[in-house]
Structures are given as C-alpha cells and as structure tokens.
Amino acid sequence: MNAIEAQGIHKVFNPGTDEEVIALQDIDLQVVAGEFLSLVGPSGCGKSTLMRLIADLLQPSGGELRVNGKAPAQARRDRDYGMVFQQATLYDWRSVSKNVQLPLEVMGYAKAERVKRAQAMLELVELGDFLEHYPWQLSGGMQQRVSIARALVFEPSVLLMDEPFGALDEFTRERMNMELLRIWQATGTTVVFVTHSIAEAAFLSQRIVVMTPRPGRITQVVANPLPYPRDFQTRADPAFHALVTQLRDLLRDAVGASDNPRKA
Amino acid sequence: MIRARLVNYLPTIAVAVTVLLAWELLVLLFDIQQFLLPKPSAIFAEFAYQVGLWLAPDERSILFESSGATFWEAVGGFVIGCGSGVLVALITSRWTIISEATMPFAIAANSVPIIAFAPIMNNWFGITNPASKMAIVAIIVFFPTMINTVRGLTLVDARQLELMRSYAASPGEVLRKLRIPNALPYIFSALRVASALSLIGAVVAEFFGGPRATLGVYITQEASAFDFAKAWTAIMMASIIGIGFYLTVLMLERRLMPWHVSFRVE
Ligand SMILES: Nc1ncnc2c1ncn2[C@@H]1O[C@H](COP(=O)(O)OP(=O)(O)O)[C@@H](O)[C@H]1O
Ligand SMILES: [Mg+2]
Numbered sequence: 001m002n003a004i005e006a007q008g009i010h011k012v013f014n015p016g017t018d019e020e021v022i023a024l025q026d027i028d029l030q031v032v033a034g035e036f037l038s039l040v041g042p043s044g045c046g047k048s049t050l051m052r053l054i055a056d057l058l059q060p061s062g063g064e065l066r067v068n069g070k071a072p073a074q075a076r077r078d079r080d081y082g083m084v085f086q087q088a089t090l091y092d093w094r095s096v097s098k099n100v101q102l103p104l105e106v107m108g109y110a111k112a113e114r115v116k117r118a119q120a121m122l123e124l125v126e127l128g129d130f131l132e133h134y135p136w137q138l139s140g141g142m143q144q145r146v147s148i149a150r151a152l153v154f155e156p157s158v159l160l161m162d163e164p165f166g167a168l169d170e171f172t173r174e175r176m177n178m179e180l181l182r183i184w185q186a187t188g189t190t191v192v193f194v195t196h197s198i199a200e201a202a203f204l205s206q207r208i209v210v211m212t213p214r215p216g217r218i219t220q221v222v223a224n225p226l227p228y229p230r231d232f233q234t235r236a237d238p239a240f241h242a243l244v245t246q247l248r249d250l251l252r253d254a255v256g257a258s259d260n261p262r263k264a
Numbered sequence: 265m266i267r268a269r270l271v272n273y274l275p276t277i278a279v280a281v282t283v284l285l286a287w288e289l290l291v292l293l294f295d296i297q298q299f300l301l302p303k304p305s306a307i308f309a310e311f312a313y314q315v316g317l318w319l320a321p322d323e324r325s326i327l328f329e330s331s332g333a334t335f336w337e338a339v340g341g342f343v344i345g346c347g348s349g350v351l352v353a354l355i356t357s358r359w360t361i362i363s364e365a366t367m368p369f370a371i372a373a374n375s376v377p378i379i380a381f382a383p384i385m386n387n388w389f390g391i392t393n394p395a396s397k398m399a400i401v402a403i404i405v406f407f408p409t410m411i412n413t414v415r416g417l418t419l420v421d422a423r424q425l426e427l428m429r430s431y432a433a434s435p436g437e438v439l440r441k442l443r444i445p446n447a448l449p450y451i452f453s454a455l456r457v458a459s460a461l462s463l464i465g466a467v468v469a470e471f472f473g474g475p476r477a478t479l480g481v482y483i484t485q486e487a488s489a490f491d492f493a494k495a496w497t498a499i500m501m502a503s504i505i506g507i508g509f510y511l512t513v514l515m516l517e518r519r520l521m522p523w524h525v526s527f528r529v530e
Contacts, residue, residue: 055426055430056429057426057429057430076429076430076432077432079431079432081430082430083426083427083430085423087423089421089423089424089427091424091442091445092523092524093445093448093521093523093524102431102441103431105441106428106431106432106433106437106441107431134523136523136525
C-alpha cells in the first residue's frame with residue numbers, strides 16, 4: 001500500500017495578486033509504506049510546501065492527495081504522522097521526558113503509559129539519562145533527538161522531517177544520520193525527509209526526489225542502489241559517489257534551465 | 265551557597281552604606297535645615313521609636329497602622345486588577361476578533377494617567393472607604409497586565425502551533441499546554457511592574473484624602489506640620505513595602521518558572 005499518493009498537485013500562494021507564487025506544479029508522487037524517501041532541491045523549490053500539504057497544514061490549490069488512503073485532514077485527525085522541523089521546537093517549560101509526553105497527553109494516554117513510552121523512546125534515541133533535564137541543558141543535536149522521540153512516541157505510520165539536521169554541525173549530522181537509519185529500521189515507519197544536502201539524501205534514502213524551483217517541480221526520482229545497513233564505509237563506496245554525481249548533475253541542469261529568463 | 269549569595273549582594277550593600285554616609289555628611293557639612301532634608305540618623309531614630317511603639321502592648325504606632333492599611337489597599341487593588349486583567353485577556357484571546365478590537369483601547373487606556381481619577385473614586389466609594397483606593401490601584405494595574413497577557417497568549421511560535429495542530433489538539437488544549445505557559449513570562453513581567461505601581465497608586469490616591477491611618481495621609485499631615493523626620497520615615501516604610509512586594513512577586517516567578525532564561529544557573 002502507498003503511504004502517500006499525490007496526483008497533479010498544485011500550490012499557488014496569493015493567487016491573482018502581485019505576490020503570486022507558484023510553489024508547486026504537477027506533483028505526482030507515490031511513497032510506499034515503510035519507505036525512506038528524500039526530497040532534495042535548492043531552497044524555494046517547494047519542499048517545505050509539499051510537506052505542509054501532506055501534513056494538512058496547507059491546502060492544495062489543485063490535485064489529489066491521500067495519506068494512508070485518506071484525505072490529509074483525516075490522516076491528521078487520526079494522528080497518522082509525526083513531524084520534525086529544522087528547529088527542535090521543544091517547550092522550554094517542560095523537561096525532556098515531559099516534552100516527549102506532550103503528544104500523548106493531547107491524545108489522552110494514561111500517565112503510566114505516557115511515562116513508559118517516553119522513556120522507551122528516549123532510550124531509543126540514546127537520551128535515557130536525560131529524562132529530567134530541560135531543553136536548554138542539551139546540545140543542538142540532543143535537542144533534535146528529543147524532537148525525533150516526540151514525533152515517534154505515538155507510533156505514527158509516517159514521519160515527516162523538514163531539514164531536521166540542517167542546523168547541526170557536520171559531525172553531529174553524520175552521527176544523527178546513522179541514528180535515524182537505526183530508528184527507521186527499528187520502527188518500520190515511512191520517512192519523508194527533506195534536505196538540501198545531496199550527500200545526506202544519498203546516504204539515507206531508498207529513493208531521492210529531485211526538485212527544482214520556479215515553479216516547484218519534480219525533475220526526476222532516483223532509486224538508490226546502495227544496500228542497508230549503511231555506515232561510515234558507505235560514503236567511501238564508488239556507488240555512493242556515482243549517485244552523488246548523478247544527483248548533482250540533475251540539479252545543476254535543472255537549476256540552470258530555470259534560471260534562464262523565460263517569462264510566460 | 266549562602267556565602268556566595270552574600271558576596272553577590274556586597275556591592276549593593278556598599279553602595280547603600282556609602283549613599284547614606286554621604287547624605288549624613290552633606291547635611292552636617294552644609295548645615296541643611298531639617299525640614300529640607302533630615303539626616304538619615306534622624307530618620308532611623310524615628311523609625312526605631314515607631315518600632316518600639318508598635319511592639320509595646322499598650323501603645324499604638326500610627327505609622328505602622330498606616331503602613332498596614334496602605335499595604336492592604338495596594339494588595340487588594342493588585343489582586344483585583346491583575347486577576348481581572350489576566351481573566352479578560354484569557355477570554356478575549358479565545359476570540360481573536362474581540363482581542364483585536366479591544367487591544368487599541370487597552371493600549372490607549374494604559375497611557376492615561378489613571379491616578380487623576382482618584383478624587384472621582386473618592387466620591388464614588390467614599391473618601392475613607394479603602395475600596396476607593398483599591399479601585400484606583402486595580403484600574404492602574406489592570407491595563408498593563410491585560411495587554412501583556414494578550415501578547416503572551418498570542419505571540420506563540422508558529423512551529424509550536426503547527427505541532428499542536430498536527431496532534432489534532434483542541435483549542436482548549438492549545439491554550440492550556442502552549443498559550444498559557446508561553447504567556448507566563450509576559451504575565452510576570454507585568455506583575456512585577458504592577459507590584460510597584462500598586463503601592464505608588466495607593467499612596468498617591470491617599471494624597472487626595474483618606475482615613476488618618478494611611479501612609480499618604482500620614483505623609484501629607486506630617487509634612488505640613490513640619491515634622492519631616494516622621495514624613496521621611498513614612499516614605500521609608502512605603503519604600504520597604506514596595507520593595508518587599510516586588511521581591512515577593514519575583515520569588516513567586518522563580519517558583520513557577522524555574523525554566524525561564526533569566527533564572528538559569530549553569
Ligand atoms: N506562506 C507563504 N506565502 C507565500 N509564499 C510562500 C509561503 N510559503 C512558501 N512560499 C513560497 O513558495 C516557494 C516554495 O517555498 P518552500 O516550500 O518553503 O521551499 P523550500 O522548502 O524548498 O525551500 C518559495 O518561493 C516561497 O517563497
Ligand atoms: Mg524549506
């Protein structure tokens with residue numbers, strides 16, 4: 001079954017005004033349940049907009065979108081997906097454990113169950129020793145792990161991640177990439193991962209959607225031949241380099257093409 | 265820990281002692297008339313005398329009675345004004361249209377010198393009725409509290425709101441779990457200002473008339489009787505109460521928001 005199905009999606013911001021932006025045009029995409037899929041492209045190509053459409057935080061201007069076979073609004077009400085942003089967006093006034101319990105509180109879980117699940121999830125992201133810490137006492141990478149735990153604690157079938165490691169340094173980012181793969185394999189969640197790092201997309205995903213701006217379109221969907229489990233040796237694999245080069249060429253061609261002044 | 269605290273306060277104490285000494289010396293050196301500026305030692309002597317009266321079982325200290333009366337006016341007005349400020353903010357923020365419609369008026373009202381209504385409140389409630397002073401204090405503190413609370417409830421990070429939406433949280437849950445905690449720092453910064461304003465409001469309102477045993481009346485009467493040591497002692501009492509009030513609010517704030525930026529200890 002497909003976790004996400006998009007057909008002919010359009011999104012226009014401020015239609016009919018001077019500030020009209022065609023953020024997305026003719027988006028066709030199927031995400032298979034359990035898949036790890038990345039969206040790459042330069043900023044402004046509509047990656048975040050596509051995520052927000054899937055999450056029912058925005059409404060499409062046209063086209064058909066299904067999440068787990070349902071309308072996005074229904075999927076949201078059914079708590080089918082968890083979200084992780086570039087910023088951890090933890091609540092300052094809650095301890096790490098209480099932050100992770102937040103969605104469970106909203107969803108009406110009993111206290112004992114909340115505590116148990118938060119602890120298990122935080123152990124999965126290797127923060128089992130930090131349950132009673134407050135967000136400001138953690139590093140950026142640790143905060144982002146808390147936000148991943150928070151997104152997964154209610155066992156959503158889809159995890160939407162919008163440049164989750166974009167604000168982290170290179171070393172932390174690579175460690176987080178490994179951890180994310182481990183978590184993905186442990187939970188079997190469908191992951192839609194937005195990044196503007198080609199290498200990150202190549203390292204993580206099974207398929208990579210290459211997007212280009214003005215208007216935001218899908219240029220190509222590239223299958224990743226690299227086997228799992230992936231580790232530090234993956235980046236040294238010639239196949240990894242070939243993939244990175246292929247993606248880079250695709251993006252360069254596409255961005256070059258759209259940079260030509262070609263006003264309708 | 266306690267010693268570290270003391271070391272922190274040492275500069276403050278040093279400044280206070282220096283200022284008092286300089287004051288005393290200035291009065292002595294230039295032979296300043298006591299009705300212009302009494303010596304700090306004279307003020308402390310009067311204060312000690314009043315403490316003695318207050319502690320003695322068969323004596324009365326009008327100063328302490330006045331302080332008590334003014335204190336309760338300020339506290340009463342503070343509780344009524346801040347309480348209703350927070351309440352009105354909670355109600356109006358629930359319906360964005362109402363809060364958007366009322367905010368300009370609240371902001372305008374906040375820049376009106378409300379103390380000017382003190383004589384009118386004296387007429388409404390009766391000059392010796394503490395309610396007339398509480399009313400003035402309540403109105404003075406209402407607007408800044410309401411305005412700040414509305415700000416805190418509405419200036420919420422867009423991502424955090426989206427997160428709540430992704431959990432399909434009800435508006436009530438968003439209010440309880442996100443908007444109210446987000447508003448706490450805003451509310452407390454208003455309460456700190458309000459704690460100072462409420463004592464000022466009460467004393468100044470008493471300048472327009474009130475029962476004998478209130479600080480404002482005490483100060484005006486002793487000043488017109490040229491008993492300046494007494495007047496200054498009353499001013500000192502007002503200051504002590506004001507600072508005490510402020511520190512109490514600050515302590516409450518630390519209790520309720522230990523996570524807040526301003527209280528973090530590494
Ligand atoms: N709320 C909005 N109102 C108007 N324009 C928007 C809005 N959100 C995004 N856009 C525009 O849509 C385009 C795609 O934005 P976005 O999806 O954020 O791109 P990306 O995440 O790939 O960087 C950009 O041109 C951006 O300016
Ligand atoms: Mg983006």
